[in-house]
Amino acid sequence: MSTVAPLPADAPESVSRDPAFRHYWFARLCTTIGYQIFTVAVGWQMYDLTRDAFMLGMVGLVQFLPSIVLILMSGHVADRFDRRVIVRTCQGLEAVLAISMALASFTGWINRDYIFVFVALMGACRAFETPTLQALLPSVVTPKALPRAIALASSAAQTAIIIGPALGGFAYVAGPGVVYSIAGVLFAIAAVLVASLKLRQPAARLTAPVSIKTVFAGFTYIRSHPILLGAVSLDMFAVLLGGATALLPIYARDILHTGPWGLGLLRSSPAIGALVMALWLSRHPLNRRVGRVMFGAVALxxxxxxxxxxxxxxxxxxxxxxVLGASDMISVVVRQTLVQLDTPDDMRGRVGAVNSVFIGASNQLGEFESGVTAAWLGPVGAVLLGGIGTILVVGAWMRLFPALASRDRLHEHVGVAR
Incomplete structure (x- = not known):
């Protein structure tokens, strides 16, 4: 069990009542709901068109590949330009893509290949949006409030993951075009909220000329800090093996014998656990033995x-x-807090881009892995193999990264601008 420090009565309110943080929180809520219902529609529509588990896995791969291709560019852009402009531009483009998919669905010319094109473009937008939005948070709140702000921001994401899949599942009854239209409106609202966001402190800008050193600085920084390398790689390998979200349409239809509404409930369930845990951590932040707590959570x-x-x-x-969602949230909050606190502000975009690729690998690439293994072993065999692999990774990483396993407090090292 972890030791937690009591939170002063007014501490969470001082963050949640901050107008700038509210704008950030609701923008993250809207963009995540939009992406979640978009993902539900894509998964169900693809399975309706193909009835092929491998195609579901390919959707995850196509979503992930742009983040690999654009990782160096997205991090560099986030550190050199106004992060608010980058985020709202990406969200505006996502709104256009979602509305385009709605029109394609309404007119009946949507097919497997068009879905892959739209998903790839959406992945490209999110390759820039995700690390930039994360790097923006330290400019919205004070460093002291950052761990609680990360937990509250994670609660926005998890609230969206609860609402989004359920909304997408029920709205899909009216057709995929309706779901995509709702997603487009939510992306547009998020862009407006980010455009009106006022920062508590200006972000440090990268001023050095573009060079091999500055472009690869995010990789170099993580590689030279074993705690960060261990934290982000643990998440990547564990969730890559243990992620079963790509197979939820198969479980809903063929194993649990339910429909789109059941798929929505299944997709929402991890977020219910994650939301409860995020709210708990915002009131009772982890205070001691955070490394061992993180490893225990991943094993669970x-x-x-x-x-x-x-x-x-x-x-x-x-x-x-x-339970899966609650345990994952502990790992997420520990990892994200370590990344933000141990990284200088003028490098947060590049480090965040690398971190986003690790996250993307654990989700989109994990979906591809699940789809491939399900095609070979069946869905049950694929999920069981992934769960066993996750536990084995935990044991291996505790030996490979002893500094992470022995990390006591989140605040032991705080990044200094350079």
Whole structure:
């Protein structure tokens, strides 16, 4: 068990009542809801068109590849230009893409290849938006409030992940075009909120000329800090193996024998656990033994994945996913706080871009891995293998990164601008 420090009664309110943080929080809420319902529609529509688990895996791969191709450019742009402009531009483009998919669905010319094109373009936008939005947060709140702000910002994402899939699942009854239209409106609202965001302190700008050294600085910084390298790579490999979200349409239709509404509930279940945990951590931030707590949480993630894999009862499957989401949120908050606090402000974009690729690998590339293994072993075998692999990764990483395992406090090292 971790030791937590009591939070002063007015501390969370001092963050949540800050107008700038509210704008940031609601912008993140809207953009994440939009992306979640977009993802639900894409997954169900693709499976309706192909009935092929491998194609579901390919959707994840196509979403992930742009972040790999654009990683160096996106991080450099985030450190050199106004991060608010970058984020709102990406969200505006995402709104255009979602509306275009709605029109394609309404007119009936959507097919597998068009879906891949739109998903790739959406992935390119998010390759710039995600690291930039994360790097923007330290300019919205004070360094002291950052751990609680990260937990509250994560609660926005998890609230969206609860609302989004359920909304997408129920709206899909009216057709995928309706779902894509809702996503487009939400992306547009997020862009307006970011455009009106006022910063507490200006972000440090990268002024050095573009060079090989500055372009690869994010990789260099993470590689030279074993705690950061261990934290982000643990998440990548563990969730890559244990992620089963790409197979939820198969579980909903063929194993749990439910429909789009059931898929929405399954996709929302991890976020229910994650939201409860995020709110708890915003009131009771981890104070001691954060490294061991992170490893324990990832091991629990693997065990919950295995329970989900063998379940044939919808309530049990949802319960396993709730536990999975709660344990993952502990890992997310620890990792994101370490990345933000241990990184200088003028490097947060480049380090955040590298971190986003690790996150993308654990999600989109994990979906590809799940789709491929499901095609070979069946969905149950694929999920069980992934859960076992996650637990094995935890044991290996505790030996490979002893500094992370022995990390006591989040605030031991604070990045200084350079």
């Amino acid at each position: 993630f693997g065990a919950a994945t295995m329970v989900f894999g063998i379940s044939q009862w919808l309530p049990l499957s949802m319960g396993a996913l709730v």
